Amino acid sequence: MDIIESYLSEIGRFLPESRRDELVTEVRDDLLGELEALVEERGGELTEQDQRDVIGRFGHPFKVAARYQPTKYLIGPELYPAFRQTLRTVFVLAIVLWMAVTVIGYIVSGDSLGPFQLLGRFIELSIWVVAVVILVFLAIENSGEKLRWYEDWDPKSLSTGVLNVIRRSDVITNLISEGVFLLWWNDVLSFSRWMPEDAVIELSLSPVWDTFFWPLNLAIGVAFVLHFYVLVRGVWQRATLLTEVVTNVALLGMVFALLVNGPLLVIEVMPAEHLQQVVQNTVRMILLVLGGFVLWDVWLAVRGFRGIQLLKAKR
Amino acid sequence: MADKADIDDITEKLRSEIRRGALVLAVLAQLRQEHYGYSLRKALADKGLEVEEGTLYPLIRRLEKQGLLTSEWREEARRRKRFYQLSDAGAQVLRQLQEDWLELDASLQQLV
Structure with missing residues (x-):
């Protein structure tokens, strides 16, 4: 496999399977266009170094793959401030509520947890809180509802x-x-x-x-x-x-x-x-x-x- | 206070923001004539607008997906190439953008 095909194959790894062939064909076309122009300019065959120079100008395969696809966010910049604020509030609330329940449970029932159990529960609760808040905001980000919120703001x-x-x-x-x-x-x-x-x-x-x-x-x-x-x-x-x-x-x-x-x-x-x-x-x-x-x-x-x-x- | 490196960095970012907006207008205008990827890049460079491959080629693809360009795969010089040209919708958008550009330019002339 020559260096061009190797580069295209690397780009293909970062592309969705459904559009991989189509996008790789397009990048190949762009790349060959540049190489042809260089051949014309030089008036002869290109060395491997010339090919590497052209590839270098296109950039890392991951960057190239990203450029040929629509920009997608897990949680975009418009929603991010609300996400951060909600995560902080829910996190504090969940931890405080959990602590209150643990303390009350200890007082009225005598149920106590060791330090490692406490740490384990804390980590488990934190993961749940973060996961749930991320999932909610992910749904909002992908539903397009956020745009209506902002547009309807009075x-x-x-x-x-x-x-x-x-x-x-x-x-x-x-x-x-x-x-x-x-x-x-x-x-x-x-x-x-x-x-x-x-x-x-x-x-x-x-x-x-x-x-x-x-x-x-x-x-x-x-x-x-x-x-x-x-x-x-x-x-x-x-x-x-x-x-x-x-x-x-x-x-x-x-x-x-x-x-x-x-x-x-x-x-x-x-x-x-x-x-x-x-x-x-x-x-x-x-x-x-x-x-x-x-x-x-x-x-x-x-x-x-x-x-x-x-x-x-x-x- | 920002030092020279910061100022250079900020200037570069702002310059690329200005160019990004203007580049769409330039590409649409240039594609009133048919071009394939490299020939478009060269035509723009010949008019003083150097554009990196990584910026131009994905942009053409995006404009084509938006319906502002039409494209056709054709064999030329023993290789299949994709040729692009302004669509009817692209021509309308170009006219509007040209007007906006001229208005903006007139305003800026008074300011800078």
């Missing part, structure tokens, strides 16, 4: 949002508590060993809670998605504040419904009426505290609204 979206910068610590706290709750509520995370093994009583939630299985999943799920979105955007806007208020009012309704319904717990060991009363009151106290937190969230959202109104009035 400066109106800046009018109020930038004025209500979030407190990251608040939003992250919300996300962690909602994440842990969702994992527990859906049996992904178990606190079955909350009571000591030799306990004389066994506590479980009464059937009253079953009614709230999907409503709570929906409300807390919406809150989780909302807080994640707000964390990524970095600002509260009208729509997100409204969703925050609606979600919290719904949660407040559920808390109230739970408070007036009873019994909330089932205690397996009998007789234990007096103990049931004590535990019942404890749970009611917890629900009251939760209600207080929810009310605080509503207050923050309302305050955010008032902030927007005041700033609008100032303009």
Whole structure:
């Protein structure tokens, strides 16, 4: 095989099989055109060094193959800043949530992990997070949706949002508590060993809670998605504040419904009426505290609204 | 502050950006007459526009894929060669680009 064919064969290795013959033929045509011109100029046969010089001007086979194909990005320059920001946010969130679940698991169940297990889980989680975010952005890059986002962008979206910068610590706290709750509520995370093994009583939630299985999943799920979105955007806007208020009012309704319904717990060991009363009151106290937190969230959202109104009035 | 090497580097990058845009116009204009790869490169070089092989040949292919050029494989001097010429769509684009170029040139004449 002469040097030209060897070069073309190398280029072919970097080309897609479906277009390989076509593109190699074209590069051959271009190359031979250059060599012919050199023969004409020299008035005789070319040496191997002449051929090498012409090939050298064309460049490395990989570069030549790349030039003859459309430019393709895994994640292109337009999407890259959003990709980096999302990856960072999701990564921090996933790690913090995982740490919270691990710590809670250790406190309530005594499950502990050795340093190598911890490192292994951390690496595994990191790989999952990076893989999922890359796959999502890869899909966006190839769907062409990103262009519609940019084209449909309206400066109106800046009018109020930038004025209500979030407190990251608040939003992250919300996300962690909602994440842990969702994992527990859906049996992904178990606190079955909350009571000591030799306990004389066994506590479980009464059937009253079953009614709230999907409503709570929906409300807390919406809150989780909302807080994640707000964390990524970095600002509260009208729509997100409204969703925050609606979600919290719904949660407040559920808390109230739970408070007036009873019994909330089932205690397996009998007789234990007096103990049931004590535990019942404890749970009611917890629900009251939760209600207080929810009310605080509503207050923050309302305050955010008032902030927007005041700033609008100032303009 | 940027040293001379940085300035040379920046200048080179900006120069190649300017040339990249202008090169499409030059290729379309030159292909009002039929050419194959090397003859086009030589014709442009004869008019003072030296273009590297690695830049010109993929560009012709891209313009042909976009429908701005037509191409035909033909035997000449005992070898099959691919000849390119401006298509009807290419002629329309060329006319528009020429107008844009002249407007841009007029504006730049006032600026530089």
